[in-house]
Each structure stands twice: as structure tokens, then as C-alpha cells.
Amino acid sequence: MIEVRVHGRGGQGGVTSAEMLAIAAINEGKFAQAFPSFGPERRGAPVVAFARVSEKRIRNRTKVYTPDVVMVLDPSVLSIVDVTEGLKSDGMLVINSAKSIADLRTEFGFKTSLARVDATHIALQELGLPITNTTMLGAAVKAAELVPVEALVGPLEARFGRIAAKNIKALRRAYAETEIELV
């Protein structure tokens, strides 16, 4: 089972990215869960969402305490939240940042495998908005074995309707542009 935690800010669609991932996995015949950090929605406040993907039926219904994958949708949360809390030592941290992997390691002391993409830049170009949830999904599925990138197309089409094509383009661009450093 792979456990995922998504960090973002309220209104950036972190919950949606967890949902898209779970639906894509279920469509692929796997088992999956996605759920928000339950509470009142607070636009702009740091929030988290969770997903689990497994080949077997999932029974654990607690929050994700020791994620295998952490996605950071908004680089500004890096300085106020410990995004690596509980991250397994062989886990993968996937960050939206314009900075290089080396600079991110120096600044924040990240020890695990690390992937980065400038998702805000891609989202601004493709969507015209700094909403990075679908873009960062492309980075996450490149960096970790969650679902094939093509498995996300159907769920994105179903969710985003007339703006799905732009989101799918952003997803594919992030998949292509994500840099990964394994440790």
C-alpha cells in the first residue's frame, strides 16, 4: 500500500488531487481511498489531504501518519509546515518549486528522494491561474509508482468538463518536466 499526503493551501485543490488519484487507481482495478483533513474549509490556510493506493482492499481508516509520498502544491508552506513529518526514510517528496533540487536540500535539509517541478509556472501558462493541483499530479505519478499518467485523463475529464483539456495539458507537461533525485 502506498500512502500519500498532499500539502497545500485551502482553495488550491489539494483535496481534488487526492480524489483524482484515488479515482484513477480504482478505475485501474486497484483499491484506493482519498479524504480531506476533516474540518471547516479555510481558504488560504495550510491544509492537507490524504490518499491510499493498494492492490488489496484497504481497511485502515486513520489519517496517514507515515506517508510514502508527500506532495507540496504550494512552495510557501515549506517554511511554515514540516512537510516531511512521518515521511518514510525511503519515501518521495514531490515539491512545486522554481528552485533547484540542490537549493531545496540546502535550504530545508531534505534527506529523502526528492522531485521538483515549477508547477506554478506551468499552471499560469496552461490554465492562466496559479492552481497547481492537476499539474502536481503529473509530477507525483512521474516520481512515484501510483498510477500511469494516462489513468488520470478520464477522471480529469469527468471532473473539469470544458476546462479539462487545459488541465490535462498541464498534467502532461509536469510529467515531462519533473526532475527527480533518488537517494
Add this chain to the structure above:
Amino acid sequence: MAKRVGIEVSLAISEAVKLAKVDAVAAYPITPQTHIVEHLSELVAEGELDAAFIPVESEHSAMSVCAGTSAAGARTYTATSSQGLALMNEILFIIPALRLPVVMTIANRALSGPISIWNDHSDIMSVRDTGWIAIFVENGQEAFDLTLQSFKIAEDHRVLLPISVNLDGFTLSHVIEPHEFLDQDEVDRFLPEYKPAVQLNPDDPVSMGTVGVPEIYAEAKKCQDEVLKGSIKVVKEVFAEFAEMFGREYKVVETYRAEGAETLLMTMGSVSETAMEAIDKMQEAGRKVGLIRLRLWRPFPADDLRAEMGSVKTLAVIDRAVSFGGAGGPVAGEVRSALYNVDDSPYIASFIAGLGGRDITVDDFIEMVDQAEAMAKVNEIHEYKMIGVRE
């Protein structure tokens, strides 16, 4: 096997209500039940569900409208949580007394104060004695299946009582997970049209909700309790019919790896699935520990519970509500009563955990088993112990 569909559990419940072809929905939105009725209002607005969706100004009105529509012979559904359920309280007693088969989802949530929108079972426990059948579900599939089965149980002429289907708010209601849906033909074969025994009809008038003078009140209440107790037979019949048609089996008392167990954990609701992980872990370590889960809370399945007590020496009952000033959690109290006069009845430890949205983790379950076994060894007299609380 049907294809598994990834969908939020709240929406799966709405789909079940649609497939049940309800005639009337009266509801007021309250977190964390909101998504259920929101989706139902969409289904009605889009013409996918031919029902009267009656928006109201409060939960008291919602349940009052349900009384009216159900009395008029309409298949009636509502959903609520926490303070909303509390506001319905006056009418909750009247629905079963009038023998109205209303089906209600309760997305279980703590009661104020302090204000909490998060999950525990204090709402359903506060309406324990209103006379409703109360069923607990553990996952989205069960929420879908048991919503459909509830209409059939409630509307059986041997029952004609309301049912609450309880699911943990947020921790279950807001999770996207796989579901296997039934199609309309399958549901139609299972769930026939509702035929009321008596209904309000201007052309054939009847009186409902009349005064019960001292000469009749006690008999009315005794009848009501007999019917509620007797409904367990119909619950089992409907579970069996559903299993026969669709292959998914339900029992009023469920067990997991309980054969030969000397210690049993007892749970209700979605924490049961996490508890299974704890049982697996403890059995791998060679411990004789199993799990028992109450699916039916009312009527209380005392006989079925007693039948599972075979080799059990210690029973650790987990409550998710406080009975203030009482001698243990509400479920533990019930279980102690059911087993008190039984020969060789197990030692019963009462734990309260998971209040107001606090997780109960695998380690918490193991700790409760450890504590219960230690308490049993010295036959410790106690009321309850709260787990994971800062003191």
C-alpha cells in the same frame, strides 16, 4: 462482479436513495451530512429522481415533514447529524409510535459543547430510546447496501418502524473509495413499491397521533417495544435475501477472526476496519484475540451476542460517546446487562475512545486489549477507561 466505482461515500448513499425511488425527501443541511442531501437535491432538480424535495428551515421541520409525507403513504428519506438530530428529538419519538417507516442517514458527529463538527457516536446515543431501528455501517459499500435494505426492513408490514443508518461523519462520509453499485432492475427486483398498511387519505379518513389515556398508554408502549424487538427477525430475513440476490452477506452481530479467541474487541462503525488491522497484527504475534462488531444497535441483538461468547474470557467494549455520570460507555452498559446472568460470562472492560474526531489507531486497539487482559486478571472493578486522553 460489478465494476468498482470510485466515488465519495455520501454520494453513494444518495445513489442508493435514488435507486430506492423515494417519493419524498425533507432535509436541512448540516455538516458532515451535507453532501448527501446536496446530491439528492441535484438528482431531483435534474429529473433523475422523481421525488418531492422539500427544503425546510430546521431539522425539527424536516422530521415533521417526514412524518407527514410518510403518513400520506410516501416512501420518505432524510439525513442529518449531531445538533440537527438533537433538534429533531421531539418528532423522533412520534415517528415509530405512528409506525412510519422513514429511513434516515445519520452522519455521526459529536454534540456541542465544545462545538465539534467531527465524528463520534454521541448523537445516535442521545436518541437511543426513541424507538428507531439503528444500524451501523463500516464502509461505503455497506452504506450503499444497507440504505437499500433499510427501506425493505422498515416497510415490511411486520415492522413499519423508522430506521437510522449510521455512518461515521467525515471519516467515512467524506472518503472516496470503491463501490459496487446495483442497477435499477436489480434494485426493483429486491425492493418492491411501498404499500402502506394505513395512510392519510381524505377519501378514507383515519386518525393518527391521538391521545393515549392512562387506560391505553402502557399497552401502546408495550406493543411498540414488542414490534421493535420482533423486527430483528425481519432484519435477518432481508439480510439473507440480499445475500442470496447479490452475494454480499450481513449479520446483526459480525465477527472477524473470532474463532477460539479468548479476548474480543467490540466496535461499532468504521473504526472496525482499522481494528481488523490490529487483530491481524496481534494474531501474527500469537495472541488469541478476535473482533466482534455490532451492526444492529437497536433492537439490541442480545441473543446473537450471547451466542458468540463461547470461549471468550475478556471482552473489551469500545464506546465513542460518554454517558455522563453513568457506569461506563452506553454500549458497554448494554453489553454488561446482556451478559450479566450468563454462566461463565466474560470479564467486560469499558473503554471510551475516538471522541470528537480523534483517531483510534492500530496501536490504540492493541493498548485496549493489553489493558483489558490485565484488568481481567485481577477482576478490576471499574466504570470505564478513556484511551488517548491527556489527564
